Each structure stands twice: as structure tokens, then as C-alpha cells.
Amino acid sequence: MHELSMAQGIINAVLETAEANNATEVNEVTVEVGRLAMINPEQLEFILGVLIENTIMEDAKIVFEEIPAEIECNDCKFHGEAILDDSDHYAPLVKCPECDSLSVETLNGKDIVVKNIVIEKPDDA
Amino acid sequence: MHQVADVEVAKNIMDANKRLADKNLKNLEEKDIFCVDFVGAIGSGKTTLIEEIIDNTDYKIGVLAGDVISKFDAGRIEKHDVPVVGLNTGKECHLDAHLVGHGLEDLPLDDLDMVIIENVGNLICPVDFELGSHLRIVVVSVTEGDDTVEKHPIIFQTSDVVVINKVDLADAVGADADKMVADAKKLNPNVNVIKSSLKQGSGLDEIIKVIEEAMN
Numbered sequence: 001m002h003e004l005s006m007a008q009g010i011i012n013a014v015l016e017t018a019e020a021n022n023a024t025e026v027n028e029v030t031v032e033v034g035r036l037a038m039i040n041p042e043q044l045e046f047i048l049g050v051l052i053e054n055t056i057m058e059d060a061k062i063v064f065e066e067i068p069a070e071i072e073c074n075d076c077k078f079h080g081e082a083i084l085d086d087s088d089h090y091a092p093l094v095k096c097p098e099c100d101s102l103s104v105e106t107l108n109g110k111d112i113v114v115k116n117i118v119i120e121k122p123d124d125a
Numbered sequence: 126m127h128q129v130a131d132v133e134v135a136k137n138i139m140d141a142n143k144r145l146a147d148k149n150l151k152n153l154e155e156k157d158i159f160c161v162d163f164v165g166a167i168g169s170g171k172t173t174l175i176e177e178i179i180d181n182t183d184y185k186i187g188v189l190a191g192d193v194i195s196k197f198d199a200g201r202i203e204k205h206d207v208p209v210v211g212l213n214t215g216k217e218c219h220l221d222a223h224l225v226g227h228g229l230e231d232l233p234l235d236d237l238d239m240v241i242i243e244n245v246g247n248l249i250c251p252v253d254f255e256l257g258s259h260l261r262i263v264v265v266s267v268t269e270g271d272d273t274v275e276k277h278p279i280i281f282q283t284s285d286v287v288v289i290n291k292v293d294l295a296d297a298v299g300a301d302a303d304k305m306v307a308d309a310k311k312l313n314p315n316v317n318v319i320k321s322s323l324k325q326g327s328g329l330d331e332i333i334k335v336i337e338e339a340m341n
Contacts, residue, residue, distance in 0.1 A: 002218055002250045006138055013136035021132050037139075038253045038279065074315070093278050093312070102282065103314045110253070112138040120127045 007047045013114040023119035026057035030116050034067045034109040069109035075101040145222035149257025159340045160240045162256050165264030167246030170290040172198045173323045175241050179205045184239040189228040191220040191245045219250035248277040260339045266291035267300040274308035281312045286335050293322040
């Protein structure tokens with residue numbers, strides 16, 4: 001539901017890096033979306049499409065990579081990828097795959113990270 | 126001529142908020158202030174609970190009252206003679222650490238020993254935004270339906286205390302308060318779940334006790 005502010009953050013990060021590298025155009029943007037971030041990639045893509053109009057990333061292809069949920073179980077101390085039970089939820093329950101416990105610390109999978117961009121720039125830049 | 130280059134950005138969009146949340150917490154701890162952040166559904170009783178805590182404890186409390194566009198909550202709390210700063214999120218569905226940081230600047234922190242933050246009524250978006258509090262309490266009420274807890278798992282998994290409010294109305298609205306308690310316990314086995322009826326005066330002592338335990 002807060003895709004607008006996330007999209008603005010993504011665009012700022014992309015344009016800052018693009019400008020620092022003298023880009024004339026951004027061709028591709030890869031964004032890592034944690035499986036547990038309360039973000040719907042489809043909505044994020046939609047709002048990004050609106051906000052990048054009239055910028056040098058206007059025609060960029062946006063690639064989303066899903067980052068799995070990494071947990072440590074408070075009960076059995078399992079460390080690794082969680083089972084995500086999303087049978088009833090878009091936002092999934094996070095479970096330990098070893099002992100089924102829901103008492104887990106999430107170590108990774110909540111973030112939105114702009115990973116890299118593909119840019120065009122003049123030869124002499 | 127143009128060349129094409131692959132450039133690493135590696136920028137975590139969530140990091141900016143986390144850094145500010147850490148800064149808020151540090152700022153509060155330097156002044157020995159305990160901070161509680163209330164999240165919960167619209168109309169679940171967050172503001173009432175804050176009013177009751179102000180009226181029934183001796184802490185020197187300051188409040189940051191989040192609202193999307195209105196000042197109603199801040200106005201209600203102001204009547205209890207405590208410093209309050211209204212935070213309007215405008216189009217956004219959650220408070221973030223940046224807004225809270227500015228709110229803290231407007232509170233007389235040197236005169237306080239507790240800051241209470243009231244988030245925007247929403248069980249989804251606040252999950253992604255730490256604010257810099259010591260304790261997060263999620264408030265829901267039976268009138269939202271007894272499936273509210275199981276429908277919003279993550280906020281119940283990531284909060285420290287769950288308050289199920291308006292239990293006196295459960296029969297009238299056909300809701301099972303104990304199911305909500307069980308759902309919360311299933312999602313977060315170590316969480317404190319408290320049933321309350323703030324208008325009838327029940328549950329408040331237990332909530333205050335849990336806050337005090339977290340302070341020590």
C-alpha cells in the first residue's frame with residue numbers, strides 16, 4: 001500500500017547513480033524485492049511506470065528479483081530459508097521448515113534493494 | 126557513439142528508514158525516555174488507550190499522534206494536558222522514522238520519561254517501517270471481526286504486545302474474542318495478548334503492567 005513512496009525511493013536511487021555515471025539513458029533496472037516486504041510488485045511496477053515518464057529512465061525495463069525469507073528459528077535454532085505458507089494470504093506466514101514453529105527471527109527478505117542498472121553513456125564520458 | 130554499462134547501485138530503499146529509526150531510538154535513550162508505538166486497526170481504540178494510560182499513570186508522557194490528514198486524535202490527547210504533536214502523513218498509510226524524528230524535535234524531551242507514538246490506523250503498511258520505539262503494541266477490537274488477526278499475520282508476528290479491545294461487545298457483533306487471542310498466540314507464541322474493554326475499564330492495568338515490565 002506504500003508503493004508510491006517505495007517507487008520514489010527506487011527512482012531517486014537509480015537517477016543518482018545514473019547521473020553520477022554520466023548516463024544519457026537507463027535501459028534496465030534490477031530491483032530485489034524481499035518476499036516479506038509489504039509490497040505488491042505489480043502495483044510497484046505500475047506506479048514506477050507513471051513516475052518515470054519524462055526522465056532518462058523512461059524506457060527502462062524494470063526487472064524484479066524475489067529475495068526469499070531467511071530465518072533463524074527461536075525453538076530449534078534452524079537457520080536458513082523459511083517455509084512461506086501463503087495458501088490463505090498474499091503476505092505469507094513465516095514458518096520454520098524443521099519444526100513448523102512460527103516463533104522465528106527474520107534475517108533477510110524484508111528489504112527493497114536497487115541492485116544494478118544498465119545505462120547508456122557517451123564513449124568519452 | 127554510446128556505450129552500454131552495467132552499474133551497481135546496491136541501494137536498500139528500506140535502509141534510510143532504518144537508519145533514522147536507529148537515530149530516533151538513540152536520541153530517546155540518551156534522554157532516558159521509553160518509547161511505545163501503537164499500531165492497529167482504524168477505530169480499534171488506540172487513542173482511547175493512550176488517553177487512559179496518560180490518565181492512569183504518573184509518567185511524564187509526550188505523544189506523537191499520527192493521522193492521515195486530520196488533527197482529531199492530537200486534539201483529543203491535548204485535552205489531557207500532555208505535550209502532543211500531530212503528524213499528518215498526507216497520502217501515506219503509515220508513519221515513518223523521518224516523520225517521527227521531526228515530531229520528536231517538537232516534543233519537550235528533557236521534561237519527559239515516556240513517548241507514545243500513535244500510528245495511522247492500518248494493519249499492513251506500518252510493518253515495513255520501524256520508528257525507533259522500544260515496544261510495539263498492536264490494538265484490534267472484536268468489532269472488526271474475529272478473523273482480523275488471522276487475516277493480518279505479519280503485524281501480529283512482529284509486535285510485542287497484542288490488545289484485543291471492546292470484548293464487552295463480542296456477543297453483540299457475533300465475534301469470538303478467545304479465537305482472536307488463540308490466533309495471535311499461534312502467530313506469535315511469545316507475545317503478550319491482553320483482552321480489554323477500555324470503555325468498561327478492563328484490561329488497562331494489565332497493559333500498563335506489560336509496558337512497565339518492558340521498561341525495566
